[in-house]
Amino acid sequence: MSRTLARTAISASLLALGLGSLTAVSAWGANYPVTPGQRATAQEVSQAGVPLSELAPNAPDTYTVKKGDTLWDISKIYLLKPWRWPELWGMNLQEIRNPHLIYPGQVLYLDKSNGRARLTLARPVSSAQDGKLSPQVRAEPLASDAIASVPMSLIGPFLTDAVVFETNELETAPRIVATQEGRVMLGRGDRAYVRGDVSGARLWQIFREPKPLTDPDTGEILGFEARHVGAAELVRAADESQTPEGGAIVPSTFLVTQLREEAGVGDRLAPLPPKDYSPFAPHAPNGPLSGRIISLYGDHLSAGQNQIVALNRGLRDGVERGHVLALWSAGSTRPDSTDPDHAMLQLPDERNGLLFVFRVFERVSYALILNVQDPVKPGDRFSQP
Incomplete structure (x- = not known):
């Protein structure tokens, strides 16, 4: 045609x-x-x-x-x-x-x-x-x-805050080396002093030490999830190649503009990307798609409705923004009380809720828990709905 x-x-x-x-x-x-x-x-x-x-x-x-x-x-x-x-x-x-x-x-x-x-x-x-x-x-x-597809209040902050790096590139990223008036921690409106190349942007995100995301089935490291601390704006960039008399290094000056938790010396910076608010509709995958939850966003042992989880599937696996996925809880293992020998039973996995994918990286995706019956844990399965 x-x-x-x-x-x-x-x-x-x-x-x-x-x-x-x-x-x-x-x-x-x-x-x-x-x-x-x-x-x-x-x-x-x-x-x-x-x-x-x-x-x-x-x-x-x-x-x-x-x-x-x-x-x-x-x-x-x-x-x-x-x-x-x-x-x-x-x-x-x-x-x-x-x-x-x-x-x-x-x-x-x-x-x-x-x-x-x-x-x-x-x-x-x-x-x-x-x-x-x-x-x-x-x-x-x-x-x-x-x-919007789902309430933006639930996923809006995570459109930039939830970041997976392909490699542990934050190891060499600009870092906070000193705080205003020698404070232990930084608050909103405080000044932070940073070493590293900050010429690439004016607005930056502040991250804590990233953690590797490992595929529970293959052991492959799928990326590094950095814990978002806040945001900062470049006030004055310093040229470390030009040092004053005495040889002391002059760091760059940043203003802390937003915080999810207190920032401090050693935290790393990465350029703040623009938020993608382009609308996308919920839809099922075109074909079979399954995997596991590898991380709960934040310090949680389990997650419930309206919380964020990371999946061990991404662009390379055909995951798209807007995909709706079925969530499954693993069946327990227990002895058969009616059997004199107490044979062990493996109960089947049970449908537990729905996920909505809103951010996709090469090997990892982030999804919102739309609804759920029992708490969600790392290792729980998902599939096409």
Whole structure:
């Protein structure tokens, strides 16, 4: 199929769903490649929707999006399996990561014709001339107004704070060597004195000694997780190659601007990257995906709902932002009390909750625990939902 025909096919598919050609033009204008397989899936989904059996029992015919809604909230209103949202919405695979047309004040309309369910945008009844709901497209959506996948208050800080380094590069990173007035620890607004090359940035993160993340199955070191302490701004850079009389080294001066915990001498600095707030929708992996939790973020022995965990799978394994994964708790080993010989039993693993992947590195990912029944521990399994 030629590129022109491919554009036409995607545009037609989107128009049929009430998403409009604007989205197709935007996607192609960004020059995103669409493979034949993706194109076929988009067409199939746009025609099929989801079975009515997949709808939540009280799924409403219409729903007005409210400020504070998240895509996950709305998905749970409509679906028994919220990660199937892209199928219900009928987005093509290039747009699955982006809840691009869902804004506060819009009305969602549920079409349940021919035994399948599809969701489109609709005008409120009061604005329709014939008193019926009809699909429409928001002409000029603003990305900053789009609803988030999950509450940003839960993952926002971790979009920069949760960092995995491929190697233990913090060993040679700039380090705090002295504090203001010889204080033992630093607080917000204090000055810190730093040695090392700080020419690369003005805003920096402060980290404590990183710990290796080890794959529990293979023993491979997947990266080094650095404990985020806070942030600092460069006030005055020093050139250590130029020393005053007497040979004493003049360090660079930083202002501590943000702290999660007290900083001190020996803590390391790394440039502060920009936060990526681009929206991405919850969706299931395209194929089998399984692994283990290798770390709980922070000083915790176990984790619960709305806490962050690290997974032993990353970009190289096909993990994507927005992936929803099933969480499993390991079955216990116990003796059979009905057996005179007390044979040992290995109980099966049990489904325990759901994870939402929001940050992905080459070999490691971070995920938010969306819901859970029993406490989560390192070594617990995850799989496609």
